[in-house]
Amino acid sequence: MVTSLFPPELETRATALIAAATARGQRIATAESCTGGLVAGLLTEIAGSSAVLERGFVTYSNHAKAELLGVPKDTLLQHGAVSEPVVRAMAEGALSRSRAHVAVAVTGIAGPGGGSADKPVGLVHFALAREGQPTLHLERRFGDLGRGAVRLATVDQALSLLEQAIAAPLLA
Amino acid sequence: MVTSLFPPELETRATALIAAATARGQRIATAESCTGGLVAGLLTEIAGSSAVLERGFVTYSNHAKAELLGVPKDTLLQHGAVSEPVVRAMAEGALSRSRAHVAVAVTGIAGPGGGSADKPVGLVHFALAREGQPTLHLERRFGDLGRGAVRLATVDQALSLLEQAIAAPLLA
Numbered sequence A, B: 001m002v003t004s005l006f007p008p009e010l011e012t013r014a015t016a017l018i019a020a021a022t023a024r025g026q027r028i029a030t031a032e033s034c035t036g037g038l039v040a041g042l043l044t045e046i047a048g049s050s051a052v053l054e055r056g057f058v059t060y061s062n063h064a065k066a067e068l069l070g071v072p073k074d075t076l077l078q079h080g081a082v083s084e085p086v087v088r089a090m091a092e093g094a095l096s097r098s099r100a101h102v103a104v105a106v107t108g109i110a111g112p113g114g115g116s117a118d119k120p121v122g123l124v125h126f127a128l129a130r131e132g133q134p135t136l137h138l139e140r141r142f143g144d145l146g147r148g149a150v151r152l153a154t155v156d157q158a159l160s161l162l163e164q165a166i167a168a169p170l171l172a
Helices: A008-024 A038-043 A062-069 A073-079 A084-096 A147-167 B008-024 B038-043 B062-069 B073-079 B084-096 B147-167
Strands: A028-032 A053-058 A102-108 A123-130 A133-141 B028-032 B053-058 B102-108 B123-130 B133-141
Touching (some): A008 A038, A028 A147, A038 A053, A038 A147, A053 A062, A062 A073, A062 A084, A062 B053, A084 A123, A102 A147, B008 B147, B028 B038, B028 B147, B038 B053, B053 B062, B062 B073, B062 B084, B073 B084, B084 B102, B084 B123, B084 B133, B102 B147, B123 B147
Parallel strands (some): A028 A053, A028 A102, B028 B102
Antiparallel strands (some): A102 A123, A123 A133, B123 B133
């Protein structure tokens, strides 16, 4: 019997996150490049997630990052799609262009191609934007684990950021 | 070793679809409600999909369907989010608000809650919009298979529609 595509541990954590967000009235938006919708896909495995996952943006192309999330084209050109400035702009764009209280964004190099000495396969940038709070940034280098494993590690880390955001005391 | 979250058969078909779409220069957009990003998530499992999956919309809320895809609020109110007019508007909105040649949309009731006599758990509406061609609509009733299985069956059917669209002879 199919219960979920995702590892049980991730689903258990997602269930707790959806419950906590529901209790706090916090809605979530996602902005995904390398995971291509899997962060939203995990959250929506959970019954009742419709109260929490307000919308998701799968911005695989640079056009989509610019047009859907308002990432400045200059930022994309200057820093590349896998960079701190771009992921920050993605999270802030998802927050401002949704009815969510918290937005998480990911952009990275899942491989097998596309890596360089500077930006190897497995490099992923994360950002978390919240109403009235500074945007958080995180860089992870997962290594060349294989495309599926890099994507799954990225989902796991994005979930951790959301857990921190939802569980953290709300600032007045 | 993690290779993919998805069943191997779906991944094999997605690999062929990405290859065919790449060869024909066809870009794809997705608009997902009940699958919450999994259709885009499957396509982006495939290396090289960045040339094909132009963007994806995870429109879980009615606000998102209206604001991101231009689904008329009257249509949502009159027919409900899980209906033929809404899924048609989702697909056409995804096509017109992207740089894709083909857009697939899904909206359904994955369960376990949310079903009614008229719209039972497992009911899913699909639409496929293509440049210069009439939008296709399909209704499936998968039954109450469980949330994960309904979502996976929906991904499978959406993939079939994309296969038909990409493989079909292009009209002049």
